[in-house]
Amino acid sequence: MKRLRNYIGGELLEPLGGDYLDNVDPAVGRIHSRVPRSGDDDLQRAVEAATAAFPEWSTTPAEERSRFLLDIADRIERELPALAQAECVATGKPWSLASSLDIPRAVSNFRFFATAILHTQSESHMTDHRALNYTLRRPRGVAGLISPWNLPLYLLSWKIAPALATGNTAVAKPSELTPTTASLLAEVCRDAGLPAGVLNIVHGLGPEVGAALVRHPSVPTLSFTGGTETGREISRTAGPMFKKIALELGGKNPNLVFADADLDEALANSVRSAFSNQGQVCLSGSRLFVEQDIYDSFLERFVAETRKLRVGDPLDEQTQQGALVSREHQEKVLSYIRLAEEEGGRVLCGGGPPEDLPRRCRDGFFVEPTVISGLGPASRVNQEEIFGPVVTVMPFRDENEVVEHANGTAYGLSASIWTRDLARAHRLAERIDCGTIWINCWLLRDLRVPFGGMKQSGVGREGGEEALRFFTEPKNVCIRTSA
Numbered sequence: 001m002k003r004l005r006n007y008i009g010g011e012l013l014e015p016l017g018g019d020y021l022d023n024v025d026p027a028v029g030r031i032h033s034r035v036p037r038s039g040d041d042d043l044q045r046a047v048e049a050a051t052a053a054f055p056e057w058s059t060t061p062a063e064e065r066s067r068f069l070l071d072i073a074d075r076i077e078r079e080l081p082a083l084a085q086a087e088c089v090a091t092g093k094p095w096s097l098a099s100s101l102d103i104p105r106a107v108s109n110f111r112f113f114a115t116a117i118l119h120t121q122s123e124s125h126m127t128d129h130r131a132l133n134y135t136l137r138r139p140r141g142v143a144g145l146i147s148p149w150n151l152p153l154y155l156l157s158w159k160i161a162p163a164l165a166t167g168n169t170a171v172a173k174p175s176e177l178t179p180t181t182a183s184l185l186a187e188v189c190r191d192a193g194l195p196a197g198v199l200n201i202v203h204g205l206g207p208e209v210g211a212a213l214v215r216h217p218s219v220p221t222l223s224f225t226g227g228t229e230t231g232r233e234i235s236r237t238a239g240p241m242f243k244k245i246a247l248e249l250g251g252k253n254p255n256l257v258f259a260d261a262d263l264d265e266a267l268a269n270s271v272r273s274a275f276s277n278q279g280q281v282c283l284s285g286s287r288l289f290v291e292q293d294i295y296d297s298f299l300e301r302f303v304a305e306t307r308k309l310r311v312g313d314p315l316d317e318q319t320q321q322g323a324l325v326s327r328e329h330q331e332k333v334l335s336y337i338r339l340a341e342e343e344g345g346r347v348l349c350g351g352g353p354p355e356d357l358p359r360r361c362r363d364g365f366f367v368e369p370t371v372i373s374g375l376g377p378a379s380r381v382n383q384e385e386i387f388g389p390v391v392t393v394m395p396f397r398d399e400n401e402v403v404e405h406a407n408g409t410a411y412g413l414s415a416s417i418w419t420r421d422l423a424r425a426h427r428l429a430e431r432i433d434c435g436t437i438w439i440n441c442w443l444l445r446d447l448r449v450p451f452g453g454m455k456q457s458g459v460g461r462e463g464g465e466e467a468l469r470f471f472t473e474p475k476n477v478c479i480r481t482s483a
């Protein structure tokens with residue numbers, strides 16, 4: 001059985017304690033590799049390697065850092081088929097998604113930040129005729145980067161690229177459920193000749209090695225993407241240590257369809273936003289609100305389109321819906337479907353594991369795309385993040401009512417609004433409390449824009465300038481220019 005290794009100080013190493021975790025292929029329900037269950041001593045080695053690499057990397061000219069990152073991007077691009085396949089096997093996501101979204105986005109992340117650092121500028125302020133101020137932006141040291149399982153390489157590279165581009169060194173902790181592409185990235189970085197210790201990747205459990213990274217005194221910067229409860233836990237430790245933290249957390253995102261919208265577009269994209277990656281996207285449109293006049297007809301078409309989604313073997317190029325990431329997660333999602341029924345909801349399609357899976361996938365962790373109506377906005381199913389292929393549909397009367405429902409959860413990550421009335425779109429964009437508002441689109445991403453959540457969906461922003469700022473420390477230099 002293949003054993004993954006940690007990447008520390010430029011070497012691929014076994015965990016010092018010799019412990020491993022099983023890595024299960026969710027589409028078939030069987031172990032396909034073993035992943036290090038690293039401990040405090042592995043983490044300590046990684047932090048020491050990153051600390052030792054910092055003085056040289058932080059003073060390496062931007063153009064040279066950029067060349068390393070561009071080379072890494074090119075190598076990922078060349079390895080796209082192998083990386084996409086590894087992502088499918090680790091996560092259960094369909095090949096069509098891994099090859100068109102996950103891996104290409106990892107390439108873009110490296111290219112984007114590799115070139116961004118060649119075009120940055122810093123502020124200067126003239127104080128009347130008395131002084132000139134300018135801002136130095138310096139890398140902060142060792143960055144701790146913790147990422148989830150739903151978009152493994154996509155989200156890990158979204159943190160690694162800006163951290164390294166700005167001259168920090170890093171210790172990354174990928175999700176223990178989907179470690180394979182992180183381990184392949186380590187090989188890519190080694191082959192690209194990235195100096196030893198600039199990037200270190202340590203595998204293992206969140207509450208063990210993840211928590212050790214969070215509380216390590218030599219790691220002043222933490223970028224975390226994952227669940228809201230984990231974010232809370234991380235804040236409890238990092239807050240009193242005055243670490244700089246960015247938290248990208250859960251979502252329960254509203255998707256608003258008005259009667260005046262281009263309904264074909266709204267329909268196709270509402271299905272996509274509800275079920276892409278089996279609904280395991282923090283930005284999923286999991287609460288669909290439809291204006292009353294068109295509610296019945298839109299819902300009927302929405303259910304018909306959902307039924308057409310092809311659930312099957314992730315490695316089959318025709319598959320649109322693969323497996324969920326783990327048995328525990330499958331059980332969690334199914335428990336929410338049962339809860340929906342207890343709360344008075346009606347399951348209009350889906351509702352359980354599919355019956356006609358290919359033979360290879362009979363023991364996989366699948367759930368059919370599921371549409372539920374008849375639940376009030378305050379129900380638990382409409383308040384808690386399910387993170388699976390389950391969408392609830394509700395009618396609304398007018399703007400005021402739908403704004404109240406859209407804002408009526410603890411989350412505030414993203415919202416989509418479908419309407420041809422631009423004035424209304426602007427009004428609602430201003431009133432809905434989410435970090436990202438999409439108007440007549442979903443998941444249309446420009447890497448320059450600020451990305452992050454409000455309320456319990458997160459603290460801080462990633463993307464573009466925001467990321468360059470996050471990973472650097474501004475220092476103001478004030479020079480008196482007259483007596």
Ligand code: NAD
Pocket residue numbers: 146147148149150151155173174175176204205206207209210211212214225226227228230231233234248249250251281282385387413453457458
């Ligand atoms: P999770 O919080 O369970 O785990 C995320 C990462 O944190 C993993 O690497 C895990 O090992 C680690 N971890 C767990 N406990 C830890 C601890 N005590 N200390 C340090 N690290 C710890 O989340 P998940 O189940 O992997 O991912 C799903 C969640 O991520 C969903 O809530 C989803 O909405 C969210 N998410 C958010 C975004 C965003 O950009 N806002 C993007 C993707 C996923």
